[in-house]
Amino acid sequence: MEYGFPLLSSLIFLPVIGAIGLLFIPRKEELEVKRFALLIAILEFFLSLPLWFGFDKTTSLMQFVEKKEWISSWNVYYYLGVDGISVLFVLLSTLITILCILVSWTAITEKIKEFFAALLFLEGVMIGVFCALDFFLFYIFWEAMLIPMYLIIGVWGGPGRLYATIKFFLYTLIGSLLMLVGIIMLYLKGGHTFDILKLASNSYDFKFQMILFWTFFAAFAVKVPMWPVHTWLPDAHTEAPAAGSVILAGILIKMGAYGFLRFSMPICPQATQAMTVPMLVLSVIAIIYGAVICLGQDDMKRLIAYSSVSHMGFVTLGIFALNYHGLEGAILQMINHGVVTGALFLSVGIIYEQTHTREISDYGGLATVTPIFAGFFLVFTLASIGFPSLNGFVGEFLILLGGFTAKTWAGFLGATGIIIGAGYMLWLYQRVFFMKVNEKVAGVRDINLREIITLLPMLILIFWIGIFPNTFLSYMHVSVTHLLDQVNQNASLAQTGPQAFLETAIRLIGG
Amino acid sequence: MSNTFLLPVVSPLGPEIFLAGVACCLIIFDSIFKDQGNVLPIISISGAAVTILMVLSSNGLGFSGMYNVDGFSVFFKIICLLALIFTVLMSHNHLKVLEVKREGEYYSLMLFSCVGMMVMASALDLIVLYLGLELMALSVYCLVGIQKKDKRASEAAIKYFLLGAFASCLFLFGLSYIYGITGTTSLTGITKFLTGEGIKSNPAFLLGLGLVLIAFSFKVAAAPFHMWTPDAYEGAMTPVTGFMSVAPKAAGFAALSRLLFEAFPALHGNWVIPFEIMIFLTMAIGNITAISQVSIKRMLAYSSIAHAGYALLGLLPGTAQGVSATMNYLFIYLFMNMGAFAVIVLLQQKGLAGERLEDYKGLAKSHPVAAGLMLVFMFSLTGIPPTAGFIGKFNLFVAALNGGYTGMVIWAVIFSAISAYFYLRVVMLMYMHEPQKDVALVHSGTLSAVLAMALAGVLIIGIYPNDLLSLAGIALGR
Numbered sequence: 001m002e003y004g005f006p007l008l009s010s011l012i013f014l015p016v017i018g019a020i021g022l023l024f025i026p027r028k029e030e031l032e033v034k035r036f037a038l039l040i041a042i043l044e045f046f047l048s049l050p051l052w053f054g055f056d057k058t059t060s061l062m063q064f065v066e067k068k069e070w071i072s073s074w075n076v077y078y079y080l081g082v083d084g085i086s087v088l089f090v091l092l093s094t095l096i097t098i099l100c101i102l103v104s105w106t107a108i109t110e111k112i113k114e115f116f117a118a119l120l121f122l123e124g125v126m127i128g129v130f131c132a133l134d135f136f137l138f139y140i141f142w143e144a145m146l147i148p149m150y151l152i153i154g155v156w157g158g159p160g161r162l163y164a165t166i167k168f169f170l171y172t173l174i175g176s177l178l179m180l181v182g183i184i185m186l187y188l189k190g191g192h193t194f195d196i197l198k199l200a201s202n203s204y205d206f207k208f209q210m211i212l213f214w215t216f217f218a219a220f221a222v223k224v225p226m227w228p229v230h231t232w233l234p235d236a237h238t239e240a241p242a243a244g245s246v247i248l249a250g251i252l253i254k255m256g257a258y259g260f261l262r263f264s265m266p267i268c269p270q271a272t273q274a275m276t277v278p279m280l281v282l283s284v285i286a287i288i289y290g291a292v293i294c295l296g297q298d299d300m301k302r303l304i305a306y307s308s309v310s311h312m313g314f315v316t317l318g319i320f321a322l323n324y325h326g327l328e329g330a331i332l333q334m335i336n337h338g339v340v341t342g343a344l345f346l347s348v349g350i351i352y353e354q355t356h357t358r359e360i361s362d363y364g365g366l367a368t369v370t371p372i373f374a375g376f377f378l379v380f381t382l383a384s385i386g387f388p389s390l391n392g393f394v395g396e397f398l399i400l401l402g403g404f405t406a407k408t409w410a411g412f413l414g415a416t417g418i419i420i421g422a423g424y425m426l427w428l429y430q431r432v433f434f435m436k437v438n439e440k441v442a443g444v445r446d447i448n449l450r451e452i453i454t455l456l457p458m459l460i461l462i463f464w465i466g467i468f469p470n471t472f473l474s475y476m477h478v479s480v481t482h483l484l485d486q487v488n489q490n491a492s493l494a495q496t497g498p499q500a501f502l503e504t505a506i507r508l509i510g511g
Numbered sequence: 512m513s514n515t516f517l518l519p520v521v522s523p524l525g526p527e528i529f530l531a532g533v534a535c536c537l538i539i540f541d542s543i544f545k546d547q548g549n550v551l552p553i554i555s556i557s558g559a560a561v562t563i564l565m566v567l568s569s570n571g572l573g574f575s576g577m578y579n580v581d582g583f584s585v586f587f588k589i590i591c592l593l594a595l596i597f598t599v600l601m602s603h604n605h606l607k608v609l610e611v612k613r614e615g616e617y618y619s620l621m622l623f624s625c626v627g628m629m630v631m632a633s634a635l636d637l638i639v640l641y642l643g644l645e646l647m648a649l650s651v652y653c654l655v656g657i658q659k660k661d662k663r664a665s666e667a668a669i670k671y672f673l674l675g676a677f678a679s680c681l682f683l684f685g686l687s688y689i690y691g692i693t694g695t696t697s698l699t700g701i702t703k704f705l706t707g708e709g710i711k712s713n714p715a716f717l718l719g720l721g722l723v724l725i726a727f728s729f730k731v732a733a734a735p736f737h738m739w740t741p742d743a744y745e746g747a748m749t750p751v752t753g754f755m756s757v758a759p760k761a762a763g764f765a766a767l768s769r770l771l772f773e774a775f776p777a778l779h780g781n782w783v784i785p786f787e788i789m790i791f792l793t794m795a796i797g798n799i800t801a802i803s804q805v806s807i808k809r810m811l812a813y814s815s816i817a818h819a820g821y822a823l824l825g826l827l828p829g830t831a832q833g834v835s836a837t838m839n840y841l842f843i844y845l846f847m848n849m850g851a852f853a854v855i856v857l858l859q860q861k862g863l864a865g866e867r868l869e870d871y872k873g874l875a876k877s878h879p880v881a882a883g884l885m886l887v888f889m890f891s892l893t894g895i896p897p898t899a900g901f902i903g904k905f906n907l908f909v910a911a912l913n914g915g916y917t918g919m920v921i922w923a924v925i926f927s928a929i930s931a932y933f934y935l936r937v938v939m940l941m942y943m944h945e946p947q948k949d950v951a952l953v954h955s956g957t958l959s960a961v962l963a964m965a966l967a968g969v970l971i972i973g974i975y976p977n978d979l980l981s982l983a984g985i986a987l988g989r
Binding site for chain 2: 165
């Protein structure tokens, strides 16, 4: 489906051009720099609204498609489009970038111009990742993302930033490069094309699918991050500036899960089915391991970072449950996690700006000092736990439903993660906001209007998704069904025999 | 490449003769006039530019089949001539900063070495190849030692000369075996001989082939024959180092690919395994040793060894696709490496200043533009899109995977990831450390021109590589 106006290209290139424009503003005009960056981000957000309103929910076809020949020698196309799986992430990216700019307003004091330029460049590239329908183009965006993120952590991060940023870079790079090998093999075998839809419609022999699955796994698992390749995440999260943590948690790590949905499952369906059990095991380990580690953290950002490992374990659990509920839950939970964890990092960033400490033991009694902030944080905490009527509940519920359907033990063990989750989050809240007022935080002012505006959209989304999840789920229904069809059909065609067809049918109806 | 535009067809050796003539003029001019101003670099650059035009329009076989000007050689000649132009632009101001006299010799040697490279690219006879090789090598030895009073330069020149001479001997030694068995030094003759007889497993012939290949591995700085590289690169003046890392290497690759594909295609099975080992070692030694360097020139020396390893990957499958990938890679390498060296020249003063990695601390704060340029070149050398370095590597990986060398590609990928560590350390020093002392830049218009061209090359090829890709294909006559 074409769209008259090159909407996706504009979404990708508006921030990039904005970033270049920023570099020409004189260094002294700090306020102008910030205003300009904010203006671009807001424009970008409004520009992305047609995706929300103009999206056709009745089809699984790609929408807002743009296709131009780019590198004819390799048959590479500049090919963009969104479907029900990716559209929400584009919107989430444009929203979160605004909040990131707001939260950095006074927190960033050095090289302001460069910071906002990196942020805007990153935004454009991230949107590119979600829109690319050409594997080569996708890879370009995927890797180009590393450059601004490397700088954001390394230049504006905390004391341990140098170690954290190179660790982040090397982990991600080695995974991506292995995926590159897979991409090239696929290109050579799949008829010298990088067109993702075409590549997914071919069927490959099982051995080749397995090779592809593992090369993709290398890149996506690092990004998610799945246990045991998660160790870069706590460091990167902890040392990154608030905006960097928010983008990491909100969008970057979703790309791993998105990669599984967009590439691994449609291109190697049989391998995916064969590998569900190992993947479920890894997911469950991530859920429980991440949660248990959280209990032992004394750094707020590190705690939230490990909780991300646990929550992303839920997402991969939902994905590899390979049924309708699991998948929808996983995609919704990706959004939820972006909103909730993003909001938590925003909050920590806001308070850190005043106290300059992330140690939980330095806090205490904040609820009396900063009541409004405490209210916001409470909602975010409860959402993170999965409190009913808030967004986390819907996602986790769907995922566990899917998990129980697929493998009972996976659902059961996953559920224990929620219990531990309630433990560490409430304990965190107790230590920071209740108990005796710690003198280190006694003089802290409550959040101001800018900060309330920063947190409010997240609050609204938390309630909105929690109470009317269907607004969001309705975007993905058709695409998820189509994705499941692809996985099951391709796989069952290979198995042949009525038994397999019957199973597929039952799974489809039952799911 | 289409051969009939711009100028009427000149004899195949025309461009080389012309460039040698310009080089001679430089010497005469230098000895007659005392006050030269900017004339020498202007003559050199315009000479090189005219030579490029002549190269584009030259064509055909010459000297009864000993000299072949085809698309393949034209492509390599253009890489060498562009490297020459870049280097002259970089050197002009730098020679004054370092107070190097004898500009005439400097430029003429550079032109002569370029003539040698062009001869190598076109040689279809082992003796002609040897002539080109020696003309190139002898000129470059002198260039390395052009700062007579600098101890490091003299040491580098001696080392380079001794090892280079050794390599030449190996070449001649191998050549004698090949000639002894086939009775000819012409590459086409050797090919005919090989297809005609069951000579393939003759150990003496294989020994000769091996020696010749080792000689060229020396020239392209492939491990384990890379020992001369770090010292020679470090001791030479920075523009010369930049030149050495691109042009002689390209010429070496030209000769190597011609030998492998025109003379010995039938022996692919014999050389491929030693080649794989060599590529592995080259990538491993280059990338791992670069991590521990404290001088940026030494680091780039090891990086250039590593890049030779990647480029050799294209020759492995023995296909036209692979050769064109290598050609593209060298072309891209010209821009990114010359760019990186141009930034070093920008920072360099007399003595060691600007050569240590430490000198780059906080550069982003004091000189944001220079730091930004270095950032782009470092990311390109790492192979991160959207820079040209990624396109080059991608192309090589496609070719190697198509040939079935999956294992080698995975190793290349792993070593690329390792290389990110030391390239990004430069970025880290520039952006994430505070400046320690004032670093003054040595600005000059010519240097800015080099930087601008290199940046444009890296970004344009990175974002729209189509023209370059098809160019290499056309050059190979596909």
